[in-house]
Amino acid sequence: MNELEATLRPKETEQPPYPPKRVVLASGESMIVRQATRQEVPKLLEVLEPLIWVERDYYDIVGARMFSELLGWKRFRVKDEYCLVGVMNGMLVGLVNGRSLSRNIGISLHTMAFHRGLRVGAHLFAAKMEYHIEYLNQREIYVVAESPIGFRRWMIEYALEERRHVAHELGGVMSYALTRDLYFASKDRLVVGERPVSEEMLASTLDFEIPDPDLLVTQVSGRAK
Amino acid sequence: MNELEATLRPKETEQPPYPPKRVVLASGESMIVRQATRQEVPKLLEVLEPLIWVERDYYDIVGARMFSELLGWKRFRVKDEYCLVGVMNGMLVGLVNGRSLSRNIGISLHTMAFHRGLRVGAHLFAAKMEYHIEYLNQREIYVVAESPIGFRRWMIEYALEERRHVAHELGGVMSYALTRDLYFASKDRLVVGERPVSEEMLASTLDFEIPDPDLLVTQVSGRAK
Amino acid sequence: MRDVAIIAAGQTKFARTEWPLIDLLVEGARTALADVEIDESIIQAVVVANMGAGILNHQSGVASAVVDGLGLFPAHAELVENGPASGASAVKMAFLGIAAGYYDVVLVIGGEKMRAVNGWESTDFVATLTHPFAEYIYGVTLPSMAGLFARLYMEKYGITPEHLAMVAIKNHNNAMFNPEAHVQQRITMEGILHRPEAVVNNPIVADPLRMFDCCPVSDGAAGLVLCAAERAGQFTDKPVLIAGVGQATDTHVVHEREDPTDLKAVTLASEQAFKMARVGPDQVDVAELHDAFTILEIAESEHAGFFPKGEGHKALERGETQIGGKLPINPSGGLKARGHPVGATGIAQLVEITKQLRGDAGQRQVKKAKTGFTLNFGGFGNNVLAFVLKKT
């Protein structure tokens, strides 16, 4: 690493990993939630790319931001970012990302589900909160939403606390916080799954397939085939 | 007048009278608009009294305020107030009142019509504006509305100007102003009628009848008979 | 197809009321039911006509609610919506159920609670019948559309503002004798058009249409009891026969019509009704037309076949459409003065003709009326229904 690069690259903090877990979904199928690696980022970008044109429900902004965040992680331009993926039957069904702002504060970035009707997004968002609170041991996580749906789901339904003086790094809007208290109050109905995950199961997630982009756009945009 | 009364009684300014006019309505009937006298106030109060309980369209607050304003005029507790009545076929069909705040500024108080479908209210409001601008020669009139209907009709449809720093004496809400320019711009479609009114016609308005209170409440409240 | 008769008819006073929608509809139904001695348990179905329950009153399932209000379980119940022609459509539906032999007795009740919202909102509400992407989004309203239509029609046929005023004056006069009319106010040509005061008395709404060219915004309900003709004699000695039912649609977007002054759907619906009733327009003794705007009464009187195209205003001039004239139009006061609670109108028209044919129309009675006609104009002429009624 040359000197300039060292200046441009944020210093990373050593962080405990997210231990993979298995979640049995409504269908009886298992979804493995595990941390993604930097090397997997190009594959994730491929999934996100077609979504950056889908205006409905703000998929465009969420897709584009997640694209740039993951790319930032890959190119060493975001400090302490991580990404969790959900893999079911060898297929990528969703991803979430976030980062640490400091020792005590986590930043929730984005959540995307590519399979409908099995609450993949709910499980992944919960896993993200679990990581920040239970493994990174942070005090609270700053959360914002691009879409009204996200706002209703997290800010309102989980009664997140306002942080009037914290402009979230995603666009500078006022932050909401998921605190340790809120997390543990909701944990029973929010955070599920089994650990450890067998070596074999984990191995099945390593070379996951990604959803067909056309089908994906059709699904999320509601456009007729 | 004793000394105390002189203290309690606002000093009145000599004001030019409103010259009566005749307006031919859609029905072909004539409405005479003329200034009411202090002596006529009790009769006007009698008309207003039942309305102070009609919540619909804010008849209650308009009725109660007008009642107190006219009573204030009668009991010499309001400075420079006047009232115009509309009389058709010997029957009171509407009234408006206002007062002068100063040499240059008029205050629009209230407008009430007791006959539906012949635009009595529109004619009377216009007569009030005519009085302030053309006879009292004022610069502008401060207008507010209690009801959304009034607001739409005057503030919006006539594009009255905002007077952000003038709290109207009716409740302290921000005032809107009808200026001389606005008046003359709208005069052609607002202010009509003929002068002079014959002695005979004027005489026919002197001992006007007042509308039946039950019928009046039914009309304004929309309650089924 | 079985013959169907009207055995009861009634309406609430059209007005601005404080009643919620369901109460209004129930009251309208009660008024109709009070017109005949009938064991209410024989009513097998209730058809409700309404256009704005969702937009104006934030309600659905209205027909079921009306059955509940009337205690008519387990009577069948549906709401029929066809814009301002909802009333006639509901009557057609009830008619078909009886004609089929599936029902014997059906209550039809139309109503609208329009003054639940302010005037701007009610204008917007009615505008929801226009094409959402070709008309509505550009801010078109029904008065503005009628204004454009009036301008064209007047130019084409030499109609003057005075002719429009004549319609209004006539209908206001008629309504003086209709205690259920919303507007009971005589008006004069001088007061609404010729005096300088007319600019205030009768301001322009959508040039060339002025305030008195437009119907008021009313709350109200009207109802009919329909019965298989073969059983009608059990209930009344003056059943009125529904002899003809016609309907036609036209393009949604008005500017897509080859000739916007040609109200094709009015012509077709009227022809169908006359054909079914086996009478011609010349046999009609009294008609209720859909004068939401004065120009429409003139245009419809021609398209329905009563006068040649471009001659309606001449017949009006000659007084032929007044009570006492050759063909009295809108003896009730019409939409113009009776009022136009949209869901009620088509039914109120039939209520009026029923009364006229029975000889029950009081001071506005058209003499020797044996055949009557109604025309209910939905959308801007894109869904029109016509009925021919006969005295039995």
Added chain:
Amino acid sequence: MRDVAIIAAGQTKFARTEWPLIDLLVEGARTALADVEIDESIIQAVVVANMGAGILNHQSGVASAVVDGLGLFPAHAELVENGPASGASAVKMAFLGIAAGYYDVVLVIGGEKMRAVNGWESTDFVATLTHPFAEYIYGVTLPSMAGLFARLYMEKYGITPEHLAMVAIKNHNNAMFNPEAHVQQRITMEGILHRPEAVVNNPIVADPLRMFDCCPVSDGAAGLVLCAAERAGQFTDKPVLIAGVGQATDTHVVHEREDPTDLKAVTLASEQAFKMARVGPDQVDVAELHDAFTILEIAESEHAGFFPKGEGHKALERGETQIGGKLPINPSGGLKARGHPVGATGIAQLVEITKQLRGDAGQRQVKKAKTGFTLNFGGFGNNVLAFVLKKT
């Protein structure tokens, strides 16, 4: 009364779509029309079923707009609203018009564009069918009402959450073979009820009802072409006869019912339909019931007469209501998995039964189906329609 047959049936895929309401309805109609070779100019009327055009889409005059979209002028057109039973009501209206001999060929098209609004708003929209002053203002929603009903019903008859889950699992399985179904997702008892993950997989919506006990919020349209049976042979060699049509209403306010677990209107409507069709429930080979909530499929299967009261869940346990069982219920996936665009549902049920009776239901075909039954449940059981269809 003339016999009436279904000569064409089709539906759009139920889903979340980007189509505006009218486009959706037109597409549903096109799908039905593609099912038969017919000169469209012989279609005399279009009856549209829809509940929420006003509230969800700020539109009125929808039926005229659909005629315009299809270019079917001057066909007659009306919209029929009867809450979530609008579809069946529209079919009844079309049926009556043909039975009367007034029409020969009628297109019925039901649809709803529900995802024009968010989930909270669509829940509120459906709640507008409750009593405005006795229910709605207290914040009652349909899921909450169904939750109360489920609690009572389960207690009375010993029904467990597993029974409810069985309905959901069965209907989700059926929908796997229905390409038009909104939800195509197998679910398991373990995943939705017994695993610890079930708290997230299947959260409680209105105890005891969980997410998978409730139908999704869908956009979609479904259509039928109805024809006088005597002419049906001209168009198809597999006409399906509308043999019975039944309907009944009940109190608007649910708590005014003597026994809230007694769905009187379901019983009466079914009895009327069976009586008219001259068959009994035991002769039915396949049924589509209104499972907006899983508990309703069980309760309706009893009230319609298929099983004794309190035994519906036992028949379910025994697998009798599965495809291949004694009486397959909701082979289409039902409202639960096909989806429930409210105005479309009653018609989609008839589309499914038509396909079943024709033998066109593909992998979900019920063998030797000759007689079918549909039940469309409006309000919370205060306006219910039942149909009996027969293979010809």
